[in-house]
Amino acid sequence: MSRRKTRPQDSARRSAAPAAFATPTACPCGLPADYTDCCGRLHRGDAAATTAEQLMRSRYSAFVVGDTAYLLSSWHPDTRPGTLDLDPRTRWLGLEILGTEDGGPFHAEGTVAFRARYREGGREHVLDERSRFSRVDGLWVYVDGRFAD
Numbered sequence: 001m002s003r004r005k006t007r008p009q010d011s012a013r014r015s016a017a018p019a020a021f022a023t024p025t026a027c028p029c030g031l032p033a034d035y036t037d038c039c040g041r042l043h044r045g046d047a048a049a050t051t052a053e054q055l056m057r058s059r060y061s062a063f064v065v066g067d068t069a070y071l072l073s074s075w076h077p078d079t080r081p082g083t084l085d086l087d088p089r090t091r092w093l094g095l096e097i098l099g100t101e102d103g104g105p106f107h108a109e110g111t112v113a114f115r116a117r118y119r120e121g122g123r124e125h126v127l128d129e130r131s132r133f134s135r136v137d138g139l140w141v142y143v144d145g146r147f148a149d
């Protein structure tokens, strides 16, 4: 997921209370596990993704919990942005893995097609993307993504 947040044009929409990222109990990636035992392990650096799909899921969860450091460190150095600005008011609603190609424990590259739904500015949006992953020093990283037509 490469989507960089833009600041909303309509500042009047801003709520009085500052929005904040919260640590969820159930893992946002959709697997039936607690965040702490699922993507949280990857975010904390206690485990590394063994497949491209696992990295994809952990990156989605990083968007949900606002872990920009993880998003940047799991980005290929050739395509990684200098900074990443996440809007805590974006409500991520769910991730659906549509298909994978390679990206397994014995592959060096892989692609993951996914659909992510989010709410922003009072409207629901759907992000359909096909992401490419490769390994750097043995670890899966996100290379880039193409939006589905």
Ligand SMILES: [Zn+2]
Pocket: 027, 028, 029, 030, 031, 035, 038, 039, 040, 057, 058, 061
């Ligand atoms: Zn997870």
